[in-house]
Each structure stands twice: as structure tokens, then as C-alpha cells.
């Protein structure tokens with residue numbers, strides 16, 4: 001059997017799938033956790049990759065003919081002339097560069113000019129804002145930066161033969177802030193303007209191209225951002241919206257045309273197949289439920305049970321879940337807010353309010369993506385760690401106000417990375433056609449009141465940060 005290895009080096013963990021390159025059947029999978037936090041020693045990702053590979057069946061690893069890597073977007077991996085990190089990587093959810101983002105947008109001529117140049121309005125997540133933060137706050141380190149990579153670039157090069165020059169793809173490049181997304185070319189001038197000098201940038205590999213080979217001779221594909229890889233893994237069609245509930249919450253859709261939303265609500269990324277991936281990203285997603293479970297002293301199943309005991313209005317309790325600052329809506333210094341707590345509030349109400357907040361924030365994101373593409377979705381698909389939750393699945397259709405398509409829990413970023421690898425191996429014009437996961441459509445009466453209550457709190461807290 002010819003196998004493709006798909007790796008997802010995501011915010012919380014690295015996941016690896018061994019997949020039959022002909023039909024996409026998963027034959028083995030493993031995961032290893034990453035250190036927590038919004039700045040991480042990139043060496044920890046490489047160690048986790050080595051660990052996850054060592055855990056895969058060696059006999060099957062020997063049959064791997066192609067490797068692909070999907071990774072958390074935007075993270076700044078700044079390397080010196082000896083290829084050593086000048087500091088820990090700053091991740092997409094690190095908001096210290098919010099001021100730098102505002103400065104760069106102003107320097108580029110304002111939000112619409114910024115979106116016209118790179119496809120998106122810069123927020124603190126984008127790599128380029130982290131380069132500016134570095135210049136302004138750690139100038140000695142900034143001066144030593146010779147090259148800037150993204151997390152997936154680093155991992156893909158780690159898996160390639162020694163001496164391979166770094167590479168990336170247009171999907172992940174479109175989240176840097178120094179890439180003209182509509183034209184598909186680097187803007188080294190924008191990287192230089194942020195950092196103070198021009199760093200080396202990885203070579204761009206075309207969708208489906210062969211980027212490198214492993215020491216054993218397997219093909220290495222370009223890799224891509226995790227959201228682009230998820231779109232490939234789900235074989236997203238033009239009338240689908242993908243909702244991912246991982247560390248971030250994401251609503252995305254593939255589009256043949258680039259988007260340049262000057263309001264900054266929708267980021268106009270490229271996808272991994274030659275098109276575009278308009279997307280809305282929240283910073284607080286699965287973590288809302290992790291925190292709630294911790295506070296209530298239960299596990300995820302227990303939290304789901306509790307939430308389903310409460311009422312749709314959660315006994316009047318409403319949560320604005322922007323605990324770690326937020327990006328959609330853009331409130332980098334926000335904190336969480338609870339309202340409606342009374343002597344009658346139960347643990348079940350608190351649990352329910354957490355799910356409602358998560359789903360309402362994603363419902364906003366879905367509406368915004370639909371408005372940007374102008375395509376009413378045929379399917380809204382749910383993936384990511386928190387999509388495993390019984391309560392998320394039960395409550396999503398009413399809150400999102402649309403039928404929701406669920407697939408078996410799985411690692412769809414890693415699957416997409418494996419599909420890209422199989423594509424590069426085949427040398428075909430398009431990715432291989434694999435039978436998609438079995439899908440189930442969940443329906444419920446829409447509950448606009450839940451969203452209205454959430455929207456009211458969202459607006460009331462707008463001026464608090």
C-alpha cells in the first residue's frame with residue numbers, strides 16, 4: 001500500500017495520520033501535546049513531531065511515499081543567520097502586537113488600502129505585526145533576524161533532507177501580512193518596513209507541487225495553514241461553510257475570487273488548491289469549554305450533561321466569552337463578562353451559557369463569511385476538537401440557525417495535509433478524489449432569541465476595552 005503521512009502541527013498538539021494515498025483510508029494515527037501559551041520554543045514542536053512519528057507503526061512508516069504538513073497559521077518563527085530562533089515563537093493568539101497592527105495599517109494607508117494590498121486588514125495575529133513588535137521592543141533580537149518562517153514551514157523543513165531550503169505555500173503565506181494574496185507573490189518590502197531590514201522568506205511552492213524529499217526519498221508537499229488543510233481534508237465545495245472549533249473558532253469557505261474586506265471582519269486568505277479562503281476567526285473557542293469544565297470540576301462529558309439539563313436561555317445567564325482578548329469582534333484587550341447571575345442560577349445554567357456563547361460567536365462568524373461570499377451555504381460542516389462534544393452537536397443547529405453537517409470525530413487538518421501530499425506524489429492537476437467522511441445532518445428549529453441576547457451583551461461590552 002502506498003501511504004501518505006499528514007501532520008497537523010496545531011496550537012495545542014501535533015497529530016499525525018497515515019493514510020492510504022489511493023483512497024484516503026486512515027490506517028494509523030497518533031497525537032502528542034505541545035506546551036501551552038502564546039509564545040513557544042519552536043524546538044518543542046520539532047520534538048513533538050519526532051515523538052509522534054516514533055509512536056507510529058515502523059513497518060507502515062517505511063511505506064510512506066509522501067508527506068504533507070498543515071500548521072497553525074501566522075506564528076512568527078524568527079531565525080538568525082545560524083538558523084537558531086532569536087526568541088520563542090509568538091503565536092496567532094498572542095495579542096501584544098495589537099498596537100503594531102494599528103501602526104502598520106495606518107502606514108499602509110488605512111484599512112481598505114491594507115486589505116487591497118494583502119487581502120486582509122492586519123490584526124495582532126498576523127506575522128508582520130509580530131515583526132514590528134520585535135523591532136520596537138526587542139531591537140537587538142530584531143537586528144539578528146535573518147529569516148522568518150511559519151510553524152508549518154519549520155516542521156516541513158525538519159522532515160526534509162538536510163540542506164533543504166525552506167519553503168511554504170500561498171495559503172499559509174497569505175496570513176503573514178507580507179504577501180499579496182490576490183497576486184500570489186511576496187511583499188518583502190512590507191516585511192522590511194515592519195522589521196527594519198529585509199529577512200529571507202521561504203520559497204513559494206505551487207499547489208500540488210513537490211517541495212522537497214525526505215532523507216528516505218519520500219515526496220514532501222508544500223504544506224499549508226491548518227485552516228487551508230482542513231478545507232482540503234473536508235474536500236470543501238463552493239457552497240459549503242466549514243466551522244472549526246479548535247483553540248480558535250473559524251468559519252471559512254472556498255472561493256474562486258479573492259476577498260479584500262476593508263472592515264477587517266473577513267480575512268481574505270488563499271487556499272491550498274489555487275483559490276481563496278475567506279475566513280472569520282475567533283480567538284476564544286474550545287478554551288471556553290475547557291475553562292468552564294475546570295471551574296465546574298467536571299470533564300467534557302460532564303459539562304455536556306450539565307448544559308443539556310438547563311434551558312435554552314440558560315436561566316437568563318449570558319456570557320461574553322472574550323477571555324483572552326478577541327479578534328472577531330476585534331477587541332484585543334477584552335476580558336470575559338458574565339451577566340444574569342441570580343440566587344437561582346445553577347451549575348447547569350453556567351455550563352449552558354458557555355456552549356451558547358461559543359456557538360453564538362461562531363454563528364456571527366458564519367453569517368459574516370456568507371455575507372462576504374454572497375453564497376448561501378448548502379452545508380455548514382462542523383470539525384475541530386470541541387465538535388466532539390455531545391452538547392455542541394445538540395445545540396449547534398438551533399443557535400447557528402441552519403442544519404449542521406457533522407462528520408465522525410477526526411483529524412481533518414492532518415487528513416488535508418495527507419491529501420496534499422498524495423496530490424504532489426501523483427503529479428496530477430487536482431487533488432486525488434477520496435471518499436469523504438460519512439456525514440450526518442442535524443436539524444433544529446432556529447433560536448433567534450438566544451443570538452439576540454448574546455448580541456445585546458456583545459454590544460453593551462463593546463466600549464469596555
Ligand SMILES: Nc1ncnc2c1ncn2[C@@H]1O[C@H](COP(=O)(O)OP(=O)(O)O)[C@@H](O)[C@H]1O
Nearest residue numbers: 010011012013246247286300384385386388389
Ligand atoms: N468532547 C469535547 N468537548 C469539548 N471540547 C473538547 C472535547 N474534546 C476535545 N476538546 C477540546 O478541543 C481542543 C483541541 O481541539 P483541536 O482542534 O485539536 O485544537 P488545535 O487544533 O487548536 O490544537 C482542546 O481545547 C480540547 O479540550
Ligand SMILES: O=C(CO)[C@@H](O)[C@H](O)COP(=O)(O)O
Nearest residue numbers: 010011072073092246247248
Ligand atoms: O489564526 C488563525 C486563523 O487566522 C487560527 O485559526 C490558527 O490557524 C490556529 O488554529 P487552531 O490551532 O485553532 O486550529
